[in-house]
Amino acid sequence: GDSVTQMEGPVTLSEEAFLTINCTYTATGYPSLFWYVQYPGEGLQLLLKATKADDKGSNKGFEATYRKETTSFHLEKGSVQVSDSAVYFCALTSGGGADGLTFGKGTHLIIQP
Amino acid sequence: NAGVTQTPKFQVLKTGQSMTLQCAQDMNHNSMYWYRQDPGMGLRLIYYSASEGTTDKGEVPNGYNVSRLNKREFSLRLESAAPSQTSVYFCASWGRDIHSGANVLTFGAGSRLTVL
Numbered sequence: 001g002d003s004v005t006q007m008e009g010p011v012t013l014s015e016e017a018f019l020t021i022n023c024t025y026t027a028t029g030y031p032s033l034f035w036y037v038q039y040p041g042e043g044l045q046l047l048l049k050a051t052k053a054d055d056k057g058s059n060k061g062f063e064a065t066y067r068k069e070t071t072s073f074h075l076e077k078g079s080v081q082v083s084d085s086a087v088y089f090c091a092l093t094s095g096g097g098a099d100g101l102t103f104g105k106g107t108h109l110i111i112q113p
Numbered sequence: 114n115a116g117v118t119q120t121p122k123f124q125v126l127k128t129g130q131s132m133t134l135q136c137a138q139d140m141n142h143n144s145m146y147w148y149r150q151d152p153g154m155g156l157r158l159i160y161y162s163a164s165e166g167t168t169d170k171g172e173v174p175n176g177y178n179v180s181r182l183n184k185r186e187f188s189l190r191l192e193s194a195a196p197s198q199t200s201v202y203f204c205a206s207w208g209r210d211i212h213s214g215a216n217v218l219t220f221g222a223g224s225r226l227t228v229l
Contacts, residue, residue, distance in 0.1 A: 008153070034217075034218075036218075036220075042222060043117075043203055043223050044205075044218075045220070046210070046217045046218070046219075049215065049217065089156065091218075096216075097207045097218065098163045100146050100148075100158045100171060100218075101218050103155045104155055105153065105154065105155035106155050106156075
């Protein structure tokens with residue numbers, strides 16, 4: 001079945017540092033890929049998505065590129081802020097989404113001032 | 114505001130008690146889901162409803178039942194709560210996002226359940 005593997009952390013960085021959170025996947029066919037973010041005490045919010053190989057999703061300074069050859073969708077940001085502290089989830093659907101997304105275990109990101 | 118609303122936000126139960134988590138969405142989405150979130154486990158799908166009138170088991174359905182009451186509402190019931198069901202529960206719906214136009218999964222704010 002489908003699966004998503006991501007670094008679990010916590011990942012601790014200083015403000016303005018470069019961020020990479022790795023995500024790799026196993027799926028049948030050509031999945032759509034997502035990053036979701038969860039701030040403390042809240043539900044998950046969509047951060048960005050990509051639906052086909054070489055697509056780049058971007059939002060709020062975050063980027064991720066759909067790499068089919070390496071089955072990866074790594075999340076990057078050039079300069080993180082304290083407000084980026086949250087848990088980040090990589091997810092996929094290979095069935096169009098109606099049967100739900102498969103999530104990684106989440107990466108807890110802590111940004112120190 | 115358009116979105117997914119779930120109640121209650123917090124609940125404490127004793128082992129063996131029953132309760133129902135309620136969920137409603139106003140985005141006219143066909144598909145709805147219940148996930149549970151546990152430390153170190155990420156999100157795991159309990160049940161989903163691909164369309165009104167249908168429900169299917171997800172990864173961890175044991176101990177739960179669901180009802181798709183209509184297109185808007187999807188409830189999750191614990192008939193006899195156990196401490197292993199202590200978790201944060203999220204309802205979600207899948208469909209077109211009004212801002213981006215893309216199909217995305219939209220989550221409620223979560224329900225924290227403790228079973229003593």
